[in-house]
Amino acid sequence: MDTTHSSPPGADGAEPVLQRHFEATIARDQRIEPRDWMPEGYRRTLVRQIAQHAHSEIIGMQPEGEWITRAPSLRRKAILFAKVQDEAGHGLYLYSAAETLGADRADLTERLIEGRQKYSSIFNYPTLSFADVGVIGWFVDGAAICNQVPLCRSSYGPYARAMVRICKEESFHQRQGYELLMTMMRGTKEQREMVQDAVDRWWWPSLMMFGPPDDASPNSAQSMAWKIKRHSNDELRQRFVDMTVPQAEKLGVTLPDPELRWNEERGHHDFGTPDWDELMRVIKGDGPCNAQRTERRRTAHEEGAWVREAATAHAAKQAARAQKGAVA
Numbered sequence: 131m132d133t134t135h136s137s138p139p140g141a142d143g144a145e146p147v148l149q150r151h152f153e154a155t156i157a158r159d160q161r162i163e164p165r166d167w168m169p170e171g172y173r174r175t176l177v178r179q180i181a182q183h184a185h186s187e188i189i190g191m192q193p194e195g196e197w198i199t200r201a202p203s204l205r206r207k208a209i210l211f212a213k214v215q216d217e218a219g220h221g222l223y224l225y226s227a228a229e230t231l232g233a234d235r236a237d238l239t240e241r242l243i244e245g246r247q248k249y250s251s252i253f254n255y256p257t258l259s260f261a262d263v264g265v266i267g268w269f270v271d272g273a274a275i276c277n278q279v280p281l282c283r284s285s286y287g288p289y290a291r292a293m294v295r296i297c298k299e300e301s302f303h304q305r306q307g308y309e310l311l312m313t314m315m316r317g318t319k320e321q322r323e324m325v326q327d328a329v330d331r332w333w334w335p336s337l338m339m340f341g342p343p344d345d346a347s348p349n350s351a352q353s354m355a356w357k358i359k360r361h362s363n364d365e366l367r368q369r370f371v372d373m374t375v376p377q378a379e380k381l382g383v384t385l386p387d388p389e390l391r392w393n394e395e396r397g398h399h400d401f402g403t404p405d406w407d408e409l410m411r412v413i414k415g416d417g418p419c420n421a422q423r424t425e426r427r428r429t430a431h432e433e434g435a436w437v438r439e440a441a442t443a444h445a446a447k448q449a450a451r452a453q454k455g456a457v458a
């Protein structure tokens with residue numbers, strides 16, 4: 131852990147003047163930057179959320195990645211390749227953002243592999259057909275957009291700036307998913323059934339991506355006070371439902387919720403309650419694919435050891451050469 135960013139001594143490690151400056155910066159909607167003083171709880175919360183987010187992008191490469199070799203055409207293969215590569219890129223920006231808070235990337239990876247840090251529950255469900263690739267783009271990237279567009283205004287500068295580029299790419303991801311499904315819906319009866327089946331399986335897990343309901347979300351109040359989060363879990367879930375219902379109608383699929391209907395008075399859709407016990411089970415490691423996802427990540431990490439060693443040796447050689455040049 132890099133100690134250059136740790137807080138000076140005092141209450142919560144703070145001189146009152148630094149604490150006041152931090153609070154005033156948040157109140158003015160300005161950004162906290164890596165070299166600014168910040169309360170230890172703020173730093174810890176950010177490392178937790180950003181690391182979970184980075185892990186989600188990296189583990190999130192697996193469910194769709196399984197279909198790269200089985201994509202039905204060269205065009206679909208190229209699109210899917212590009213999307214999965216983008217997800218790797220998102221993970222890397224986010225690990226870099228966590229490093230600005232003093233976190234160590236190798237340590238974060240260890241924590242993920244050992245199950246000591248979380249990643250999004252959604253990536254613990256299997257992708258059973260190519261329609262799942264389309265539904266992940268439509269639902270999962272759609273949910274990611276709802277959740278992440280407000281994070282572009284998050285109070286921590288490096289996180290907010292990473293989100294701007296990530297959101298642009300998520301938008302392309304969502305459209306490719308929807309376009310894939312549109313194509314399948316214009317196809318055969320079997321293809322339309324594949325789309326409906328994928329919608330039925332991914333709808334509820336997608337709603338769970340937004341986290342537990344507000345009254346069972348221990349982190350929300352403080353994260354919102356610090357303006358790390360800008361909206362509550364339930365607000366964003368509602369936004370996702372309202373955005374997705376007309377898209378489902380246009381596509382010609384049914385969302386698997388008998389309680390789903392427009393509420394004129396609220397100006398929003400009412401919808402059923404996700405199975406929160408299922409969310410808790412999946413978060414705790416007992417989802418359909420948790421063991422497989424973590425094991426795959428561990429193997430990839432071990433198999434990549436030679437690349438890290440080679441990069442370190444190369445960097446050391448470059449540094450030695452540069453030093454020799456400076457002396458001569």
Ligand SMILES: CC(C)(COP(=O)(O)OP(=O)(O)OC[C@H]1O[C@@H](n2cnc3c(N)ncnc32)[C@H](O)[C@@H]1OP(=O)(O)O)[C@@H](O)C(=O)NCCC(=O)NCCSC(=O)Cc1ccccc1
Pocket residue numbers: 178179182183184186187190191217248249250251252266270271274277338339340341342346347348349350353359363413
């Ligand atoms: C909203 C929330 C996820 C959770 O709110 P918070 O205030 O932080 O927590 P809260 O008190 O409400 O919860 C209590 C505990 O439960 C945990 N937990 C909750 N929900 C989940 C869950 N669903 N899965 C697993 N764990 C969950 C939570 O961490 C906390 O645990 P802790 O106290 O740490 O032990 C927030 O962290 C956030 O906005 N993160 C940034 C966005 C982000 O990470 N996105 C990832 C998807 S990226 C993507 O999809 C792109 C893509 C698309 C396609 C293909 C590939 C890639």
